[in-house]
Amino acid sequence: MRKLILFLLTISFILVNPLSAQTILKKAGRAVSNEVLGTSGSENSASSKNNDPEPSCACDNAELIVDLGGTLKLNYKESHISTMDDGSLLLKDQISGNYYIVKGISTTGPISAGDPRLAGFDDVDENSGKDQWLLRYKGYISKSGDKYLITFGGKSYGPYAEIDKFVITKSKDKFGALAVENIAVSEMDGKAMDEAMKNAKTDQEKMALAMKYSQQMQQKIMKGGGPASMTQKFITNVAGSTYDPALQFGYTLNADMKYDEILLSSYNTVIDLQGKIIINLKPEHTSATNIFVNTANTKYAVYNYGDVAFSDGTSLKDLFNPHLIKVNGQTYLAYMYYSPKRNAIMQCKIPF
Secondary structure, three states: OHHHHHHHHHHHHHHHOOOOOOOOOOOOOOEOOHHHHOOOOOOOOOOOOOOOOOOOOOOOOOEEEEEOOOOOOOOHHHEEEEEOOOOOEEEEEOOOOOEEEEEOOEEEEEEOOOOHHHOOOOOOHHHOOOOHHHHHOOOOEEEEOOEEEEEEOOEEEEEEOEEEEEEEOOOOOOEEEEEEOOOOOOHHHHHHHHHHHHHOOOHHHHHHHHHHHHHHHHHHHHHOOOHHHHOEEEEEOOOOOOOOOOOOOOOEEEEEEEOOEEEEEEOOEEEEOOOOEEEEOOHHHOOOOEEEEOOOOOOEEEEEOOEEEEOOOOEEOOOEEEEEEEEOOEEEEEEEEEEOOOOEEEEEEEEO
16 A cells, blocks of 8 residues: 555656655654563562662662562562653563552552553553554644644644654643644545555556546645645744754654753754754764753763763663653752662652
C-alpha cells in the first residue's frame, strides 16, 4: 500500500505543484534500561537487603522513593522501570506481570495489564497500536472526526491530520507541537486503493485506477489548502517563536532540557524558540539525546546508559531517571539509583 500511495502522490504533486512535504515521525518518551537496575536473575530476595556496595552516585541526603521490600516485596533484578513526563515511575514485576505506579512518595498497585491507569507510560505492551497522543496527553489532545485537536490554555489549535511531536513544560504553561494539517490519503483510503489495485485484472485497469485516485487526491489536496497544508508546521503558545521545521531541519523539540522552557537541539547546539543559542556541547557530547541545561545557561549535563557527564568534566555513574525538578524556587537535577543496603530506589538532588 505504501508504494501505491507514493506513486499516486507523485502524480498528484506533479498535477498540483512541485512542492514536497516533510514529516518527522518520532515518538516522544523515555524508558529506563534494566542495565542500570540489574539483569534478570533470581538471586537477592525482594524483601531482604544485601551486602553489595552502594553505587558511586549515592548521596548522604538521599530520599526514599520506593521500598522494594515491605509490602511490595519486589526483586529489583526481576523488575522493569519506565518513566512518565511528570517523573512518575512504572514498575513491572516480570514474574507476576503486575504493575506499580510510583509518584512522589506514593505507590499504587498491584495493577493488572490493561488498566486505564497505565495509559501514558512508554513501555506498556498493552498500549501497542493505540493512539499514543490520545493516551499520553488526553487532557490536551482529542479527536475531531478523523483529525486531532489541541486544546491548551482555553484555546483550540487545529484540526490536524497528524501530530508528529508534542511537548509540554513542567508547569504546564507552555506547549509545542509538530503537526500536519492535511494528508492526501487516510489509512482507510489507502487500504481501499490497495484492494482495488490488487483486484485489477489488466495493466490498463491499473493505470485507469491510478489516474482516478490521483485526481481524487489532487482534489483533496486543493480542497484542504494546497500542498502547503501537507507540510509539517510548528504550533505553540510561546510568543515570538521563529522556529520553522522546514527551514531548521534536524532540530529536536524538547521540554525536558531546561526547567519550564521549550528548547531545540541539533548536533552540538541548543537553541531557544527564537533561535538564540543557549549552549554549545563539547565534541564528546554531541551524540547525546538526553541533555539538561542549568538555569543560568552556564552548565549542562548529558545522560547515557546509566551515566551522567557534566560540562565541567565531572560525572556520576550507576543511576537512572535523571530529570529536572523545582523545590522552593530552586531548580535541581534529580536522579535515582538502586540502594542494595536499603533494598530501595533512592533519589538525589543536585542544585542546577
